[in-house]
Amino acid sequence: MSNETVVTAAMLAIGDELLSGRTKDKNIGHLADMLTISGIDLKEVRIVADEEDAIVEALNALRGKHDYVFTSGGIGPTHDDITADAVSKAFGVPCEHDADAMALLAEMYKRREMEFTEARQRMARMPRGAAHIANPVSTAPGFIIGNVYVMAGVPQVFQAMVDNVLPTLKVGTPVVSLAIACPYGEGEIGTPLTAIQKAHPETSIGSYPRYVGQKFSTEIVVRGRSQAVIEAAGADVRAMIEDIGRRKDIAENHSADA
Amino acid sequence: MSNETVVTAAMLAIGDELLSGRTKDKNIGHLADMLTISGIDLKEVRIVADEEDAIVEALNALRGKHDYVFTSGGIGPTHDDITADAVSKAFGVPCEHDADAMALLAEMYKRREMEFTEARQRMARMPRGAAHIANPVSTAPGFIIGNVYVMAGVPQVFQAMVDNVLPTLKVGTPVVSLAIACPYGEGEIGTPLTAIQKAHPETSIGSYPRYVGQKFSTEIVVRGRSQAVIEAAGADVRAMIEDIGRRKDIAENHSADA
Numbered sequence: 403m404s405n406e407t408v409v410t411a412a413m414l415a416i417g418d419e420l421l422s423g424r425t426k427d428k429n430i431g432h433l434a435d436m437l438t439i440s441g442i443d444l445k446e447v448r449i450v451a452d453e454e455d456a457i458v459e460a461l462n463a464l465r466g467k468h469d470y471v472f473t474s475g476g477i478g479p480t481h482d483d484i485t486a487d488a489v490s491k492a493f494g495v496p497c498e499h500d501a502d503a504m505a506l507l508a509e510m511y512k513r514r515e516m517e518f519t520e521a522r523q524r525m526a527r528m529p530r531g532a533a534h535i536a537n538p539v540s541t542a543p544g545f546i547i548g549n550v551y552v553m554a555g556v557p558q559v560f561q562a563m564v565d566n567v568l569p570t571l572k573v574g575t576p577v578v579s580l581a582i583a584c585p586y587g588e589g590e591i592g593t594p595l596t597a598i599q600k601a602h603p604e605t606s607i608g609s610y611p612r613y614v615g616q617k618f619s620t621e622i623v624v625r626g627r628s629q630a631v632i633e634a635a636g637a638d639v640r641a642m643i644e645d646i647g648r649r650k651d652i653a654e655n656h657s658a659d660a
Numbered sequence: 661m662s663n664e665t666v667v668t669a670a671m672l673a674i675g676d677e678l679l680s681g682r683t684k685d686k687n688i689g690h691l692a693d694m695l696t697i698s699g700i701d702l703k704e705v706r707i708v709a710d711e712e713d714a715i716v717e718a719l720n721a722l723r724g725k726h727d728y729v730f731t732s733g734g735i736g737p738t739h740d741d742i743t744a745d746a747v748s749k750a751f752g753v754p755c756e757h758d759a760d761a762m763a764l765l766a767e768m769y770k771r772r773e774m775e776f777t778e779a780r781q782r783m784a785r786m787p788r789g790a791a792h793i794a795n796p797v798s799t800a801p802g803f804i805i806g807n808v809y810v811m812a813g814v815p816q817v818f819q820a821m822v823d824n825v826l827p828t829l830k831v832g833t834p835v836v837s838l839a840i841a842c843p844y845g846e847g848e849i850g851t852p853l854t855a856i857q858k859a860h861p862e863t864s865i866g867s868y869p870r871y872v873g874q875k876f877s878t879e880i881v882v883r884g885r886s887q888a889v890i891e892a893a894g895a896d897v898r899a900m901i902e903d904i905g906r907r908k909d910i911a912e913n914h915s916a917d918a
Contacts, residue, residue: 418866421702422835423692424881425868427685430707434681444679446714447707449688452866456704479846480867481854511847521850540871556869577680588737589769592779596739608676608710609738610683611814613798623682 406575406627411437412446412464416457416475416485417555420449428557429474436564441576442470452476457488465492465550470571472564475555477544479521485552486545490529493547499526502534503543510541528552535563575627580636584643587611587618594642595622602626602635664833664885669695670704670722674715674733674743675813678707686815687732694822699834700728710734715746723750723808728829730822733813735802737779743810744803748787751805757784760792761801768799786810793821833885838894842901845869845876852900853880860884860893 413433419425430447437444445468450456457476464471476485490497503526511518525542535544535551537559544553544563553563584591588611599607605626612619622639626632671691677683688705695702703726708714715734722729734743748755761784769776783800793802793809795817802811802821811821842849846869857865863884870877880897884890 418864418883419868419881420688421692421705422696422837422883423689423694423702424837424866426689430678431681431684434679436681438680444681445709447679447705449705451703478867478869479850481850481857482864482866516847519847519851521854522847524850525847556871579680579682589774589777589780589783592737592739592782593777596779599739606676606740608682608740609736610677611736613814623677625676625680 409574411470414473415449441573458492461492579625584620605635667832669728670726672731673707699831719750838882842878863893
């Protein structure tokens with residue numbers, strides 16, 4: 403009945419430091435926000451260590467299932483930065499120093515009067531045939547091969563690369579959402595909310611508990627791909643909240659009478 | 661040569677709100693910290709939506725590969741809380757109201773003079789034969805089936821459940837780490853650090869760039885399963901830093917002479 407289009411994505415965050423707890427990831431939430439706004443559904447995220455087999459396996463699982471895969475981490479100059487090698491292996495192409503990336507980096511280090519060391523040259527390595535993702539923060543580019551977008555792990559650089567990439571992607575009908583504050587806890591709204599979800603199958607209704615001042619309340623979020631469908635479900639949610647309030651008032655008046 | 665033992669784990673974080681960006685996950689980093697301290701290696705994390713097939717597929721992939729799998733999210737009272745059903749399906753057992761959990765919740769709601777609604781009763785559902793994980797914050801228990809530990813998504817509850825679970829787990833030789841502040845950027849240390857990593861294969865050496873006040877520096881973290889191996893590699897890292905400093909001094913003196 404609808405002509406909405408759905409574009410899906412996965413993210414692969416790479417780095418021992420995310421799994422040891424040393425670094426608390428900030429990129430997943432940022433990408434989730436940006437994709438949601440853009441009309442791309444983030445369907446799955448994986449975090450793996452700096453281990454070639456783990457990266458190759460995860461990447462090959464994800465890139466066949468989704469329109470886009472975005473990676474973060476492992477493209478710096480040190481021995482533990484093995485993402486370029488792993489992505490090349492996943493695609494079965496050689497990983498080599500890209501001429502344009504070498505030129506960009508050589509120019510930058512010359513300007514800064516710094517030596518273009520062998521380690522720094524590692525940052526120019528990418529799968530043969532990859533396209534660049536510009537890095538306005540620290541020059542060393544990310545890269546694109548097939549439907550895989552390989553970006554840095556440092557949040558400032560990751561975010562700048564995401565900004566450069568987003569306008570080039572195909573997008574679907576964006577998911578719009580409606581948040582409704584509900585003064586009752588999930589235990590009180592669960593049953594009527596299930597009925598509302600069933601009556602509005604084109605929406606996805608989530609409820610998120612809050613516990614403030616010894617009292618439970620809920621934020622109910624209705625998501626869908628048109629304003630009309632979320633407003634229709636939202637009206638039922640508001641009616642449910644009013645109905646619970648009315649029944650509570652009657653119950654309280656009854657006990658006041660007793 | 662060593663009698664170290666390795667225990668591995670994976671985490672599965674469940675919830676549409678993590679993938680839409682509405683909620684920024686706090687549980688992954690917390691679990692990573694706690695497992696690292698305890699001597700359990702977190703090897704992989706996945707985040708999936710509140711979709712039964714996605715949960716079942718991820719859970720079955722992870723539980724065969726690791727000693728433990730920890731999940732977060734989807735065990736509340738509303739229709740979008742489907743983790744108990746999905747875990748039951750993954751294990752091929754019925755999902756049913758657990759008698760002990762029903763008794764716990766009934767008692768708690770009676771004490772609080774609240775109705776034990778059908779929605780609240782959902783929180784007592786778990787795979788047949790599962791054991792409880794106590795929830796000191798809001799009563800509704802998590803549960804254990806096989807090597808899978810199913811916990812709440814609300815961070816306070818998740819953390820309390822992790823605290824209850826950790827003392828019951830088998831653990832490996834903990835990874836110890838040594839952090840060394842290095843005043844030079846990754847591009848300068850990359851090549852010598854690679855040589856140090858090769859000379860100390862029992863350690864895992866990570867380097868994490870910092871960019872403060874227009875100047876790059878690095879934190880070098882040496883990880884290993886004994887103090888002796890990380891100290892040996894750490895000594896080489898410190899010698900490398902001194903060596904770079906000496907060469908820089910000579911270079912600066914030369915240019916001052918010129």
